[in-house]
Amino acid sequence: AQTVTQSQPEMSVQEAETVTLSCTYDTSESDYYLFWYKQPPSRQMILVIRQEAYKQQNATENRFSVNFQKAAKSFSLKISDSQLGDAAMYFCAQYSGGGADGLTFGKGTHLIIQP
Amino acid sequence: DTEVTQTPKHLVMGMTNKKSLKCEQHMGHRAMYWYKQKAKKPPELMFVYSYEKLSINESVPSRFSPECPNSSLLNLHLHALQPEDSALYLCASSQVRVLGTDTQYFGPGTRLTVL
Numbered sequence: 001a002q003t004v005t006q007s008q009p010e011m012s013v014q015e016a017e018t019v020t021l022s023c024t025y026d027t028s029e030s031d032y033y034l035f036w037y038k039q040p041p042s043r044q045m046i047l048v049i050r051q052e053a054y055k056q057q058n059a060t061e062n063r064f065s066v067n068f069q070k071a072a073k074s075f076s077l078k079i080s081d082s083q084l085g086d087a088a089m090y091f092c093a094q095y096s097g098g099g100a101d102g103l104t105f106g107k108g109t110h111l112i113i114q115p
Numbered sequence: 116d117t118e119v120t121q122t123p124k125h126l127v128m129g130m131t132n133k134k135s136l137k138c139e140q141h142m143g144h145r146a147m148y149w150y151k152q153k154a155k156k157p158p159e160l161m162f163v164y165s166y167e168k169l170s171i172n173e174s175v176p177s178r179f180s181p182e183c184p185n186s187s188l189l190n191l192h193l194h195a196l197q198p199e200d201s202a203l204y205l206c207a208s209s210q211v212r213v214l215g216t217d218t219q220y221f222g223p224g225t226r227l228t229v230l
Binding site for chain 1: 148150152156157158160163171173203205207218219220221222223224226
């Protein structure tokens with residue numbers, strides 16, 4: 001079974017600063033996708049960014065970027081110019097295995113933005 | 116349009132009641148998912164439907180009964196639930212172009228309370 005580990009239960013950052021959330025994963029697949037989802041207090045799961053493992057280039061979406069280290073099985077999320085609206089739970093996720101399969105999530109990191 | 120809708124938003128039911136949760140998407144996705152999320156925990160996969168056929172059942176108790184009447188609709192029928200089944204129930208959908216890779220889009224969830 002795939003495992004996803006987020007070792008930071010909570011992170012705090014000043015508004016406009018940069019913060020990095022860590023994630024490590026374990027998979028036996030050769031080709032796979034990784035995801036970061038955000039869950040604000042409304043509890044709607046929102047896709048932040050995704051990374052295809054076969055791509056060497058790190059994915060970016062506006063202020064969000066990843067540092068994907070395939071050999072180390074590491075997939076961290078960097079949020080630049082943090083905004084109050086970024087406050088949420090952030091989950092790292094990957095598919096549980098081949099096929100139309102469900103996602104396995106890490107335990108999540110609660111991100112607090114200090115004004 | 117990346118919208119997945121879920122009804123109802125909130126549901127309170129007794130242990131002897133029968134109720135249903137509904138999920139709908141109009142993105143042409145052919146995979147649909149049910150997840151259960153307890154407070155301060157990550158979502159956990161319950162069921163996966165691929166092309167309207169149940170492809171994954173994660174050993175969920177029989178008091179939960181999924182149904183996929185067509186490619187746009189997913190139901191979760193509830194019967195004789197226990198108080199520990201109180202949780203947020205999330206529906207998601209994805210395309211199935213390349214299995215195990217497509218982004219899942221989540222609905223806002225149904226917050227279920229079992230008395």
